[in-house]
Amino acid sequence: MKFSEWPYERADIQKAERELEQLMEDFRAADSGEEQFExxxxxxxxxxxxxxxxxxxxxxxDGDMTNAFYEKERQYYDEMMPGFRALQAKYQKLLYESPYRDELEKKISPARFHAMELKFRANDERLIPLKKEENELTNRYMKLIAAARIPFDGRELNISLLRPYMVNSDRQVRFAAHKALAEYFDSVTGEIDEIYDGLVKNRTAQGRLLGYKNFTPLGYERMGRAWYGQKEVEQFRNEVKEWLVPFIGKLNEKKRKRLGLEKLSYVDENVYLPQGDPAPVGTAEEILKAGQTLYRELSPETGKFFDFMLEHELFDVEGRKNKRSGGYMNYMPDYKAPVIFANFNGTSGDADVITHECGHAFQGYVMRDEEVRELTENTMDCAEIHSMSMEFFTGKWMELLFGDRAEEYRQVHLESFLQFIPYGCTVDEFQHIVYENPEMTPAGRKAAWARLEKEYKPHLDYGEDSFFAEGGFWQKQHHIFGLPFYYIDYCLASVCALQFKVQMDEDFEDAWSRYLKLCRLGAGLPYTELLHAAGLKTPFEKGCVKELVEKLEQKLF
Incomplete structure (x- = not known):
């Protein structure tokens, strides 16, 4: 059966809560670890x-944010799920405090029990009213962005459909497209500032309700960071500033010469070749068909996975009006099925769906028969390793997607991959500053962003674009609004994926076997042990970024 045909019936959350209450009674009454596991x-x-x-x-x-029926359903879950999750936390606390915990740990894993502590605090029932308000504010931002209508080239475009113009080989087209984007955000910046101000105050109130000085510790707990904290993340960011930022400077100089420019502008940020960056060849259907060939050749496991995705039409990838921007993978346990959501727009980003999002989905598919659900609950820092590494493992099949421009794509992909890490660190440090200073004004936040850009991306030149030059760029980054402190996970995972890249260039089969092992381990080990089991260094290890930069420098210069 296809995803579009799968029946939908609103989950009765109140009934589910009653069932969960009964489960808790039965759990307490159980006389052994085996009975409790039943x-x-x-x-x-x-x-x-x-x-x-x-x-x-x-x-x-998300596929049609004007759909009145599903908008009502989304509102229902936003309203009801915080209460259900708080009750889930109570149930998990029973599990955590079980007198038969030793027996349960053998079935589930000690690492997952340690992670439960964070969930208890993050889902404290006292937070429910604030979380409901937080959901409303986040959805207000998402709807505002999804509803963007930007006049350009005789059409009304949303942000996703404007992107091809922003990376056009004609620099004047790029300038015009970026100007149109800046004008749109400038027209709604007051509302965005109001939304974000509400989110910062709301989240600060949540943190303080739990006894913290600000939201940051709670933000880390939400992300399930049981194995490292702010100190380690700060150390990583500092290594990026010390080693990767100067290396990116060399890459940018190389790119400037390649593009034949006297000086790089911010409109050149995502353009790497004078003839324009390569784009996938073919329609959405043809790209998915090419993906099927790719994954069948990569390994037996990936072939079965992609066949399953196509058979059940688990890709919603075509860009259209009123569709939520961005992309993601989600998972439906009852069907043991991942689903991929994206917005194809004719750029290389379409290929990223076939590689990056499929990396997430493949790992979910690999674990689909795992009975112990906790082992499938990857924290984002681990989950992004699966996706970002898959971008490199699929690299040698890019001829299927890009034809005779495949090698150009591989070059552009590696350079843009490296360029992303300082930007991701900018997003992360910005959020630390904001939540440590919750009374900061909107102007103060923009000034903080502008200062960080000079540290992490000193080459940026906004020219006459005052909105972005004065620190407005962060307002287009939806993770800042909907997933606080998530973005650094992309950076940490990037360093792990780049380690796989270096290793696969030496021995592809060995690197793939260790990647497959990582996927199959799921969430059964602490973060550091998980990486070491796959033959990777943790990004926090002193010298990890330095060593990686030195190896990549040999490859690129």
């Missing part, structure tokens, strides 16, 4: 049923 199996079924229906509703609403 109750826990029932919990998996209940959680999976609720999650499956919620995901179906959200994906269908």
């Amino acid at each position: 109750v826990h199996r029932r919990y998996y079924a209940l959680e999976g049923r609720v999650r499956t229906q919620e995901v179906i509703a959200r994906v269908r609403f």
Whole structure:
């Protein structure tokens, strides 16, 4: 059955809460770890049923944010899920405090029990009213961005459909497209400032309600960071400033000469070749068909995965009006099925869906028969390794997507991959500054962003574009609004993926076997042990970034 045909029935959250209350009674009454795990199996079924229906509703609403029925369903889950998650946290606390914990740890894993502590605080029931307000503010931002209508080239475009013009080989077209984007954000910056101000104050209130000085510790707990904290992240960012930023400077000088320019402008940020960056060849259907060939050749496991995705039409990838911007993978436990959401727009970003998002989905597919659900609950720092590494493992099949420009794509992909890390660190440090100074004004936030850009991306030249020059660029980064402190996970995972890249260039089969091992380990080990099991260094290890830069410098210069 195809995803569009899968039945949707609103999950009755109040009924689910009553079922969960009964499960808790049964769990308390159990006389052994085995009996408690039998109750826990029932919990998996209940959680999976609720999650499956919620995901179906959200994906269908994201596909058309004017759909009144699914908008009402999304509002229902935004209203009801905080209470259900708080009750889930109570249930997990019973699991955590079980007198038979030793027996349960053998079935589930000690690492997951350690991670539960963070969930308890992040889902404290006292936060429910504030979380509901937070959801409303986040969705207000998402709807504002999705509703963007930017006049350009005789058409009305959303942000995704404007992007091809922003990377056009004609520099004047790029200038015009960036100007149009800046004008749109300038026209709504007051509303965005108001939304974000509300989010910062709301999240600060959540942190303080739990006894923290600000939101940051709670933000880390939400991300499930049980194995490292702010100190380690700051150390990583400092290594990026010390080693990667100067290296990026050399790459930019190389790019400037390649483009034949006297000076790089911010409109050249995502352009790498004078003839224009390569774009995938073919329609959305043809790109997906090429992806099928790619994954069948990569390995038996990836071939079965991609066949499954196509058979059930689990790709919603065509860009259209009223569709939410961005892309993601989600998972529906009752169907043991990933689903991929994206916006194809004729740029190399379309290929990223076939590589990056499929990396997420493949790992979910690999773990689809795992009974112990906790082992499938990857924290984002691990999940992004699966996706970002897949971008490199699929590299040698890019002829299927880019034809005779495949080598150009591989060059551009590696350079842009490296360029991203300082930007991701900018997003992360910006959020630390904001939440440590919750009374900061909108103007102060923009000034902080502008200062960080000079540290992490000193080459940026906004010219006469005052909106971006004065620090407005962050307002287009939806993770800042909907997923606080998430973005650094992309950077940490990038360093891990680049290690795989260096290794696969030496021995592809060995690197792939260790990647497959990483996917199959799921969330069963602490972060550092998980990386070491796959033959990777943790990004926090002193000298990790330096060593990686030295190896890449030999490859690129």
